[in-house]
């Protein structure tokens with residue numbers, strides 16, 4: 001805005017103000033009504049939904065699948081879209097920093113003196129697009145990728161194998177999902193990225209035997225799964241060792257294994273022994 | 275020249291104030307008692323000149339066309355005040371330690387009179403505040419209210435938004451239940467991934483590699499002192515600028531071409 005435009009605006013605004021009404025008592029009535037509506041809504045929500053707590057925090061449970069507040073779903077979904085590990089760090093800081101900077105600086109790069117939303121097509125379209133994108137990402141975040149599920153299809157080697165192998169693979173997949181490895185590991189699209197390393201391509205790094213060893217005798221924060229029994233651990237290790245970078249992972253008949261219902265809210269309910 | 279009417283007539287029931295030179299009427303003790311309130315206000319006003327500020331705030335002209343969208347800022351403020359009040363009540367019982375936090379929240383829910391109601395109001399009030407702050411921001415965006423001369427108020431607004439989001443992150447851990455604990459672990463892992471500052475975040479925010487009592491007291495301090503203090507100060511600045519600059523008229527409302535008030539100057 002140049003000096004002329006500024007003065008034009010101030011003049012127009014002075015007239016609009018002169019034609020307006022004093023805040024008290026004409027405008028304050030609306031604000032008062034709004035105040036009552038807001039407090040009423042909060043009280044109603046509190047009465048309906050209460051302040052229930054989940055189980056006490058327990059650093060040793062493996063079955064809890066954490067979710068952020070729903071209004072953060074879009075941000076988490078955005079982070080999940082970023083795949084290559086070397087970009088993740090940049091994205092976690094980069095995306096929020098850039099968005100905040102773009103927001104703060106808005107009045108400085110949008111120098112169009114026009115204020116009517118229909119006569120600022122770029123700003124208005126961008127705004128509507130961003131709101132739409134946030135709703136869409138929130139929806140995706142709410143829908144997909146619960147850490148108690150694994151939505152990977154069998155790699156080609158398994159697809160070609162006999163029926164027994166395929167069943168074993170699928171049982172392993174369900175076991176891994178139910179044991180909430182996803183609470184700490186990212187597996188394909190599902191699971192939380194950390195504290196543990198992603199397992200999507202674990203087969204590249206560890207042989208089946210080594211994985212079995214880790215499940216029984218893990219390093220510090222990870223709990224031992226020894227009490228699942230040798231048979232179950234065999235299946236899990238078999239499934240995990242099949243996850244390789246070359247394999248066509250996502251696709252085919254991926255239906256998604258559901259973890260035991262206890263995970264999502266119930267907290268510490270032990271689902272280790274199916 | 276037509277007689278100018280300087281003041282609107284007083285509502286029924288109010289007496290016009292006495293002025294110097296008016297005949298002094300004799301008052302009984304009841305009359306004096308009735309005047310006590312006025313005298314007290316007078317006494318304060320004589321030493322602060324607050325009445326001028328009050329007039330500036332309450333009787334400021336609001337441009338024509340102002341509609342319900344303009345109440346969203348007030349609505350956000352009310353949600354914030356709700357958080358402050360319910361937060362103070364919760365703070366009377368809450369203990370920020372890994373061993374006691376969960377129990378104290380349980381105690382609030384189950385034993386304290388209306389405890390779960392207040393806890394619920396704080397929990398859901400945060401959601402309401404986040405929704406309202408986004409709506410308020412969308413309103414100022416689409417109305418072009420961030421343009422000259424209100425750029426600074428937009429900048430303050432964005433800082434308020436960031437602080438509000440940080441409030442919800444730090445508050446999420448405090449009940450120290452499973453949801454709180456694991457969500458914070460994940461949040462810290464994300465922050466720890468960051469380049470440069472990443473490796474230091476857990477040490478600063480958590481007080482060590484894990485979520486412990488130290489983490490709780492740090493989050494508690496951030497959640498109930500540092501950020502609220504900043505929020506209160508910045509909301510004050512935000513509102514000062516709103517009053518100083520005046521609120522916008524909706525962009526589709528135009529001033530009448532030649533208004534009665536301006537005619538005089540053209541003659």
Ligand code: HEM
Nearest residue numbers: 344347348350351411414419420428431432434435521522
């Ligand atoms: C704690 C949060 C906030 C509070 C309590 C608050 C409060 C208010 C109030 C009461 C007004 C008066 C007009 C109205 O209600 O629309 C206002 C105006 C304004 N706010 Fe906020 N606000 C907050 C956050 C924000 C945010 C996040 C932004 C934008 C990023 C923002 C930008 C503005 C602007 C530009 C105006 C001037 C609007 C006009 O003159 O039409 N505010 N705010």
